[in-house]
Amino acid sequence: MLFDTHAHYDDEAFDADRDAVLSAMPERNVGLIVNPGCTVESSAAAVALAERYPHVYAAVGIHPENCGDFVPEHMDAIRALAAHPKAVAIGEIGLDYYWPENPPKELQQEVLRRHMALAEELKLPVIIHDREAHADSLAIAAEFPAVTGVFHCFSGSVEMARELLKRGWMLSFNGAITFKNARKAPEVIAEIPMDRLMIETDSPYLTPVPCRGRRNDSGYVHLVAEKIAQIKGLSLDEVERITWENGRRFFGID
Numbered sequence: 255m256l257f258d259t260h261a262h263y264d265d266e267a268f269d270a271d272r273d274a275v276l277s278a279m280p281e282r283n284v285g286l287i288v289n290p291g292c293t294v295e296s297s298a299a300a301v302a303l304a305e306r307y308p309h310v311y312a313a314v315g316i317h318p319e320n321c322g323d324f325v326p327e328h329m330d331a332i333r334a335l336a337a338h339p340k341a342v343a344i345g346e347i348g349l350d351y352y353w354p355e356n357p358p359k360e361l362q363q364e365v366l367r368r369h370m371a372l373a374e375e376l377k378l379p380v381i382i383h384d385r386e387a388h389a390d391s392l393a394i395a396a397e398f399p400a401v402t403g404v405f406h407c408f409s410g411s412v413e414m415a416r417e418l419l420k421r422g423w424m425l426s427f428n429g430a431i432t433f434k435n436a437r438k439a440p441e442v443i444a445e446i447p448m449d450r451l452m453i454e455t456d457s458p459y460l461t462p463v464p465c466r467g468r469r470n471d472s473g474y475v476h477l478v479a480e481k482i483a484q485i486k487g488l489s490l491d492e493v494e495r496i497t498w499e500n501g502r503r504f505f506g507i508d
């Protein structure tokens with residue numbers, strides 16, 4: 255079975271058929287899914303989905319793009335949601351300097367630090383979103399040496415990957431590695447050991463080739479595994495088995 259370690263089923267893109275899509279996943283060979291929250295409301299929705307589906311787990315946190323209205327009370331809400339037995343990580347958190355209309359960098363950094371401190375206190379891993387913010391993401395991660403996690407949709411260099419591996423972090427990859435213009439990620443995948451790698455879809459976004467343009471769902475995660483198998487010279491079965499075990503170990507799922 256495949257483990258999609260990052261998919262957003264609380265997204266409105268699934269409003270019309272969420273239950274049908276999620277219920278069908280075990281038949282489509284997807285046995286586990288982690289749904290990260292992006293706001294307090296979306297984190298609560300992620301926990302509600304985890305309660306409803308045995309194969310769905312939640313992460314809770316505030317995405318950097320959504321931190322513009324941050325107030326400290328939001329952390330109390332995230333802390334309460336993180337106490338749920340199926341909340342397995344703090345995320346999706348991080349820094350996004352790509353869009354000029356995103357909240358100010360200083361605010362993004364403050365919200366990230368607060369989530370890192372919460373993860374340290376609760377001994378939970380984190381799911382980091384880092385877009386065009388590699389140096390600051392690494393620097394803030396280094397302020398919390400007791401916290402590790404995963405850089406999802408990893409877009410950094412081989413050097414950055416090595417640094418993160420040295421500090422005990424995981425890297426995860428999605429459909430973006432199948433795109434024609436993908437260069438850095440295949441280099442990183444070739445370089446890193448299999449036991450530090452996870453797969454994801456980031457549904458409803460980033461649908462892998464040859465299905466690019468459609469709405470993404472976890473049923474396409476095998477295309478990510480296939481690309482990794484091709485880069486690593488492994489069979490699809492091996493990639494499936496290793497990434498499944500990596501995900502379960504990382505998120506502490508029996």
Ligand code: NI
Binds near residue numbers: 260
């Ligand atoms: Ni995401």
